[in-house]
Amino acid sequence: MTETKVRLGVVGTTWYAETHLRNIQSHDGAELVAIAGRDRDKATEVAARYQIPLVYTDYQAMIASGNIDAVVIVAPDELHLPITMDALDAGLHVLCEKPLATTAADARAMYKRAEAAGLKHMSYFALxxxxxxxxxxxxxxxxxxxxxxxxxxxxxxxxxxxxxxxxxxxxxxxxxxxxxxxxxxxxxxxxxxxxxxxxxxxxxxxxxxxxxxxxxxxxxxxxxxxxxxxxxxxxxxxxxxxxxxxxxxxxxxxxxxxxxxxxxxxxxxxxxxxxxxxxxxxxxxxxxxxxxxxxxxxxxxxxxIVGQVHSVGDRAFIDAILDDEPISPSFYDGWKVxxxxxxxxxxxxxxxxxxxxxxxx
Missing domain, CATH: 3.30.360.10 (Dihydrodipicolinate Reductase; domain 2)
Known part of the structure; x- marks a missing residue:
């Protein structure tokens, strides 16, 4: 991780993913450097709107690039497990949208892997x-x-x-x-x-x-x-x-x-x-x-706009990385749900x- 900013990549280009992008950009300690989406035109369009320099059509390439310290996952439910596991294996902190996984066994595996790796993990419940x-x-x-x-x-x-x-x-x-x-x-x-x-x-x-x-x-x-x-x-x-x-x-x-x-x-x-x-x-x-x-x-x-001002959601995730503090709700909460x-x-x-x-x- 960089000394002054957390470099983040986002997987997802939907209108809802843009909520995360706005929250991330509001944090002085965050640098939004990459976005991944299967539709390159759509991903490029979103990247231009938020001044994101790097665009990927393969999330694995983004994870393996070495350009990011953390990933925010805003993808269909069945992709949460593989994206999270790849990110954790690459040493990245992970925020994953709800529901954490499609099965309790997968959610538990995500939680256990993140804990074993000593990485920050958040299960995102917007309410x-x-x-x-x-x-x-x-x-x-x-x-x-x-x-x-x-x-x-x-x-x-x-x-x-x-x-x-x-x-x-x-x-x-x-x-x-x-x-x-x-x-x-x-x-x-x-x-x-x-x-x-x-x-x-x-x-x-x-x-x-x-x-x-x-x-x-x-x-x-x-x-x-x-x-x-x-x-x-x-x-x-x-x-x-x-x-x-x-x-x-x-x-x-x-x-x-x-x-x-x-x-x-x-x-x-x-x-x-x-x-x-x-x-x-x-x-x-x-x-x-x-x-x-x-x-x-x-x-x-x-x-x-509370998510762009208070230490909640994406901003709390970034704060926890910078300050090395625990996060709530974590993957544990996602597993229990x-x-x-x-x-x-x-x-x-x-x-x-x-x-x-x-x-x-």
Whole structure:
């Protein structure tokens, strides 16, 4: 690694990859030097927009070039394992988009390899960067709720209401709504309440999406409903849906936490967010405003730029490399989420509660 800056390469050229590019470029300790994409024209276009000097069509060539210290992976799920392993073997720090892998075994292997190599590793869950989610987390830690008894987590949008083929809903390539959105709410649940012990699940596919080539495939779910039981005894419901019309909200994430000391409710959408709370002695709910000092340079009217100002997400990854500090969420968190996803698939098949594997001693 260079003495003053972390040199980064990004695998992926989608609109979502550009969120990572903006976050990386905002950090004074980062140098965005390379991008890899299978379509050279598209990769060249993105590189020009962000003044990225090196363009690759083969991620392996970028990894082997010696030009980067770390890689950010924004590629389809089935590519996360091979890209990560190649990067770790080359001595690179890795940030990988959610879900970490397509199986719990692969996620565990990624975590173990990164730890053995002594490299920094982050499993990227974008909702953890949100100011409202972070403030909710701080309220829990400060004892607003006391012991939490029950909770509700949901994440819905309608971006895939059409019938065009999408790799996320091809069971050979993705885990459907459970993998694409479920990983967010499972991570939220673990972040707020701790590890999950048991899962019951019902998965549905409601829209037929024929493959353009005409080749039949096994469809993955576009709607998922889970009941979970935590190690600490709390329980919760979870739901994810990618075919739910959300109008001006675009996407809606709802979190309800009910505890001995009261209740907290967060509705987080693309058009705004509201956090409400009621202590056990309150007669009504009240809106909880994020304290001004917590915004730290972010205009509350433009919360979407938090990833370009605070040490969260990509910026936290860079900080951890520069300062040699641990990262959260790490590949460990990505592995634990993948275990719950896999357990939910088993529960859907069995029609009964299934236990999440415990860590090996």
């Amino acid at each position: 953890r960067t949100s100011m409202h989610h972070r403030y909710l987390k701080s309220l829990i830690e400060d004892g607003y709720l006391g012991p939490v008894y029950s909770a509700q987590f949901s994440l819905t949008h309608g971006f895939f209401r059409g019938d065009d083929y999408q790799w996320r809903f091809d069971a050979a390539r993705g885990a459907g709504a459970l993998g694409d959105l479920g990983c967010y709410v499972i991570d939220q649940a673990r972040w707020y309440l701790g590890d999950i012990a048991r899962v019951s699940a019902n998965l549905r596919n409601t829209i037929s999406r024929p493959c353009a080539t005409g080749v039949p495939y096994q469809p993955a779910n576009d709607s998922a409903v889970l009941a979970v039981e935590f190690v600490n005894g709390a329980h919760a419901t979870m739901s994810t849906n990618v075919v739910a019309h959300q109008a001006e909200r675009k996407q809606t994430n709802t979190v309800v936490l009910q505890g001995e000391g009261g209740t907290l409710e967060l509705q987080h959408t693309f058009s705004g967010a509201v956090l409400r709370g009621a202590r056990a002695y309150d007669d009504g709910f009240r809106t909880l405003k994020i304290p001004a000092d917590l915004w730290e340079g972010v205009d509350p009217s433009n919360p979407g 993948q275990q719950v996803i896999e357990t939910a698939f088993a529960a859907n098949t069995s029609g009964s509660w299934e236990s999440v594997p415990e860590d090996e001693s």
